[in-house]
Amino acid sequence: xxxxxxxxxxxAAQITFEQFTETTLRAVLRAVEAQxxxxxxxxxxxxxxxxxxxxxxxxxxxx
Amino acid sequence: xxxTKINAALLCPSAQPEMAGAAVFGLVxxxxxxxxxxxxxxxxxxxxxxxxxxxxVKPTEVFRIGxxxxxxxxxxxxQGRCGLAGRIVQLAPAVVMNAPPCALRPNCMWWRQExxxxxxxxxxxxxxxxxxxxxxxxxATPLTGAKLTDDSNHPL
Numbered sequence: 001x002x003x004x005x006x007x008x009x010x011x012a013a014q015i016t017f018e019q020f021t022e023t024t025l026r027a028v029l030r031a032v033e034a035q036x037x038x039x040x041x042x043x044x045x046x047x048x049x050x051x052x053x054x055x056x057x058x059x060x061x062x063x
Numbered sequence: 064x065x066x067t068k069i070n071a072a073l074l075c076p077s078a079q080p081e082m083a084g085a086a087v088f089g090l091v092x093x094x095x096x097x098x099x100x101x102x103x104x105x106x107x108x109x110x111x112x113x114x115x116x117x118x119x120v121k122p123t124e125v126f127r128i129g130x131x132x133x134x135x136x137x138x139x140x141x142q143g144r145c146g147l148a149g150r151i152v153q154l155a156p157a158v159v160m161n162a163p164p165c166a167l168r169p170n171c172m173w174w175r176q177e178x179x180x181x182x183x184x185x186x187x188x189x190x191x192x193x194x195x196x197x198x199x200x201x202x203a204t205p206l207t208g209a210k211l212t213d214d215s216n217h218p219l
Contacts, residue, residue, distance in 0.1 A: 008156075008157050008158050008159050008160050008183070009160060010158075010159060010160070011159060011160060011161055011163075012099075012100075012101075012102060012159040012161065012162075012163025012164075012186050013092060013099060013100075013101035013102070013163070013186075014101060014102050014103075014104065014163060014164050015090065015101045015102070015103060015104070016103075016104050020090070020103065020107070021116070023090050023092065023101060024090060024116050024117070024125065024126075025116075026092060027090045027091050027092060027117075027125040027126075028116075028117055028118075028119075028120055028125055030091060030092065030093065030094065030095060030098065030125075031091065031117075031120040031121075031124035031125050032119075032120060033094070033095035034095035034096075034098070034124065034189075034192075034193040034194060035120065035124075035193055036095065037095055037096065037193045037194035038194075039193065039194050039195065041191055041192060041193045042191075042192055042195050042199075042200055042203050043123075043190065043191060043192075043203065044077055044147070044151075044188050044189065044190055044192055044195070044199060044202070044203040045075065045077030045078060045079065045123070045147070045188075045190040045203075046075055046077065046078055046079055046082075046133055046137045046139070047137060047138040047139065047205055048133070048136060048137065048138070049135065049136055049137055049138040049140075
């Protein structure tokens with residue numbers, strides 16, 4: 001259950017702007033490793049909805 | 064149209080780099096199978112130079128990007144709410160014990176809607192994610208049933 005998780009014991013990480021470049025490099029290397037995983041990637045975030053965009057006719061509707 | 068006004072001021076914490084006002088607020092650390100976002104002490108505008116640093120991978124595999132909520136232009140949005148944030152809180156486990164310090168939080172759509180429960184789950188989210196758990200795949204699936212794979216996500 002999502003609301004009954006194993007109690008996480010780790011605090012979230014935080015980095016300063018000065019650490020940014022070095023940390024970005026590590027992040028790129030992590031992503032390269034992740035690309036080797038067998039599952040297809042997914043998008044967890046915004047997925048465009050063409051019907052919600054202004055100027056694009058919606059299905060079944062005439063402009 | 065109160066919802067439209069409210070959401071126009073809020074930021075999506077899992078946005079795409081092409082979006083106007085995109086800013087990096089986190090970097091994905093951890094491992095390939097267990098990613099964890101490290102949060103910047105301030106958000107940084109996403110510039111072409113920054114995108115170049117992420118090469119050869121996508122910026123969304125490396126950065127967490129915030130940008131204004133797209134509202135009805137996003138398949139997760141409906142009835143003034145972000146369905147993605149709701150499903151993440153419902154389905155995904157908490158992965159940190161406290162809400163991380165986050166530069167996006169004051170205007171974050173997920174925070175505004177789900178409160179600290181979203182923040183406790185946020186560090187496991189990679190916008191373009193390889194090897195996602197079944198729970199995250201389900202959470203990321205819009206109710207419209209759109210494909211989740213990258214080729215379905217065409218920006219403006």
